[in-house]
Amino acid sequence: MIRRRSFLTRVMWALAVFSVDGFRQWARAENLRGLFNTSPFETTLNTLLADASVLDTDRIGIDMPDNAENGAAVPITLHTNLDGVDTLYLWAEKNPTPLVAAFDVTPDVLPYITTRIKLAESGRVIVLAKQGQQWFRQQRWIDVMRGGCGTG
Amino acid sequence: MSDTIKLRSRQDSGYTELKILIRHPMENGRQRDPETQALIAAHHIEDVTVKVNDRVVLTMNMAGSISKDPFFSVRLKTAQPGDRIRVEWRDNLNAVDSAELVLE
Numbered sequence: 209m210i211r212r213r214s215f216l217t218r219v220m221w222a223l224a225v226f227s228v229d230g231f232r233q234w235a236r237a238e239n240l241r242g243l244f245n246t247s248p249f250e251t252t253l254n255t256l257l258a259d260a261s262v263l264d265t266d267r268i269g270i271d272m273p274d275n276a277e278n279g280a281a282v283p284i285t286l287h288t289n290l291d292g293v294d295t296l297y298l299w300a301e302k303n304p305t306p307l308v309a310a311f312d313v314t315p316d317v318l319p320y321i322t323t324r325i326k327l328a329e330s331g332r333v334i335v336l337a338k339q340g341q342q343w344f345r346q347q348r349w350i351d352v353m354r355g356g357c358g359t360g
Numbered sequence: 361m362s363d364t365i366k367l368r369s370r371q372d373s374g375y376t377e378l379k380i381l382i383r384h385p386m387e388n389g390r391q392r393d394p395e396t397q398a399l400i401a402a403h404h405i406e407d408v409t410v411k412v413n414d415r416v417v418l419t420m421n422m423a424g425s426i427s428k429d430p431f432f433s434v435r436l437k438t439a440q441p442g443d444r445i446r447v448e449w450r451d452n453l454n455a456v457d458s459a460e461l462v463l464e
Contacts, residue, residue: 237407237421244406244423281427300425304390308425315437316417317410318375322433326388326425357425358390 240310249299249306256297256336260343265290268335268346279327279356286311286335287320288344295338296321302331304357328357365447365459375435376463378410380447382431388424404452405430411446412439439463 243252271285286296296319298308308325319337327333327350334347366381382405389402402424410418418434439445441463448458 236419240421241406244421285433303425305388305423305425308422310421312419312421314417316412316415316439318435318437320435321420322431324427324431326427356427357388358392 236312243307243310244305246304247306249301252306253299257343260341262336262343262345265337265344265346268337268344270333270335270346270348272333272348272350274349275351275353276327277353279329279352279354281324281356282327282350282352283322283324284333285320285322287318288335288337290319290337290339290344293319293337293339297336297338298325299334299336300325300327300331301334302327302329304328326356327352328355361455361457364457365449367445367447367459367461369445369461369463371441371464372435375437376439378434378436378445378447378461380408380410380432380434381429382408382449382457383429384449384451386424386426386428386430390424402452405449406452408432408447408449410434410436411448412436412443414444414446 243256267290268288272282276282286298293313296311296313299306300308311321313319330351332347332349334345337344364383368379370377384405385403387400387403389399391400392398393400404424405422408420409416420432443463445461445463446458448456450456
């Protein structure tokens with residue numbers, strides 16, 4: 209009898225933990241869906257930041273070429289030595305969808321991520337790091353010879 | 361979809377580098393078919409999740425601005441030999457795939 213009860217308790221706990229996690233993931237996905245849209249860069253940025261202020265910092269690095277022949281696949285590495293970063297947001301200001309990616313990091317990974325992105329035209333690439341309630345920014349210009357986002 | 365993910369890991373000092381290559385068109389909905397000139401519908405991954413022993417350590421959210429056949433290289437800080445790494449993706453049409461790797 210006791211054993212059965214402790215088993216049931218464990219199942220209930222597992223369900224509770226799962227649904228909290230599940231809800232959090234769902235809420236995060238819904239929130240982001242609103243940001244990965246085709247509004248202009250400044251509009252989407254304001255939606256994300258609300259009224260928060262942003263500090264420019266050299267503690268975020270953006271490694272990428274100064275110019276890209278082909279905007280369809282531009283290698284980029286973003287990294288930071290800021291502690292306790294929750295999310296790194298990667299933006300391309302001239303892209304039809306300016307928010308390129310949002311990396312939700314945990315203490316189990318280094319905030320050091322390499323990928324390949326599309327760039328529509330020459331412009332700024334911006335990385336925003338969210339650390340608790342604080343925001344940090346780094347940006348770099350890149351010249352793009354041939355756009356990689358299609359013409360619509 | 362299946363067999364769309366290739367995983368490679370390499371132990372470095374202080375971290376494990378995990379390379380992820382995914383086969384996916386990553387259509388952003390703005391490309392035109394070269395023959396018919398019709399717009400190709402958006403079809404892109406929305407999230408890639410990296411788990412270590414079933415615990416989420418990294419979620420990468422994206423849309424059509426990540427290049428076709430997405431590539432990611434990430435650094436796992438706390439993973440140890442014997443740990444099971446799992447990578448999952450889901451796209452805007454709710455297709456999914458996953459792959460696993462045990463660290464050596």
